[in-house]
Amino acid sequence: MRVRVGGTHFPVETLGPGRRLGIWLQGCPLACPGCMSRxxxxxxxxxxxxxxxxxxxxxxxxxxxxxxxxVSGGEPLAQPAALAELLRGAALLRAAWTRPGATDDGLPADLLVYTGYEEPELGAARRAALAPADAVVTGRFRIAEPTGLVWRGSANQRLTPQSGLGRVRYAPHLDREADEPTVQVVVEPAQASDGPSGPPSVRLFGVPRRGELTYFERQLRERGLRLRGRSWRP
Ligand code: SF4
Structure with a gap:
């Protein structure tokens, strides 16, 4: 099945517990004011x-x-059939490929999905697509409701475990305020289109606190660097 993808990266360390594969599905109809992933x-x-x-x-x-x-976006539920196939396949693969002792808590790899839809908006079809996920973060980004809650961009967003693994893995984080860096900075070589001596590019992953994004952009500009493929999730 084909799917539109905004980007992928491994390891992402600011969107869920541990070192993770990040997949950003392309397309979002929700248009939250202040969205930083336009x-x-x-x-x-x-x-x-x-x-x-x-x-x-x-x-x-x-x-x-x-x-x-x-899995984030964009809005992953804008492509529900592809999301469901991805999550089902990912659940099958982790049973075969999770390396013993690979995670800090000794648990298997988990599947986390971000959606901008609120709980009551999910309905049967969207819930079915999300069913294989161990945990979901739901809710629009609301710029007027800042939060310190880990992995969330605004105070209304809910982190909800959906499986036994999700309940164990995410229990310590449901109401936890982030005390670790919330943005991961990745510097990459110049793109071919910039020529051999072009400047390196920078991508940011995570959920910047209020004002952090402007700070990062200014710091990077002063060093002659530019952002590419912005992939954080508010
Ligand atoms: S914050 Fe997320 S849900 Fe809202 S418009 Fe941006 S990508 Fe879409």
Whole structure:
């Protein structure tokens, strides 16, 4: 099955517990004011991939000790059939590929999905697509409701475990305020289109606290660096 993908990265360390594979599905119809991932809104942008290619990335991440998979966007439920196939496949693969002792808590790799839909908006079809996830973060980003809650961009967003693994893995984090860095900075070589002596590019992963994004952009600009493929999740 084909799916539009905004980006992937491993390891992501700011969107769920441990070192994770991040997959950002392209397209979001929700248009939250203040969204910091506007580049993910347009459903035709990003890259067309096969779900099997994403599952191969997941298999490779598990072999490298991934603690989990985080699917975000954009809005993953804008492509519900592909999301369901991805999560089902990911659940099957982790049974075969999770490396013993790979995670800090000794638990298998988990599946976490971010959706901007609120709980009451999910309905049967969306819930079915999300069913294989161990935990979901639900709710629009609301710029007027800042929060210190780990992995959430606004105070209304809910982190809800959905499986036995999710309940154990996420129990310590449901009401936890982040005391670790919430943004991961990844510097990459210049793109071919910039020529051989072009500047390196920077991508940010995570949930910046209020004002942090402006701070990062200023710091990077002063060093002659630029952001590419913004992938954080508010
Ligand atoms: S914050 Fe998330 S749900 Fe809201 S518009 Fe941006 S990508 Fe969509």
């Amino acid at each position: 580049h993910t809104w347009e459903p035709e942008n990003g890259e067309s991939m096969d779900v099997a290619e994403l599952l191969e990335l997941w298999r490779a991440a598990l072999a490298r000790g991934a603690a989990g998979l985080t």
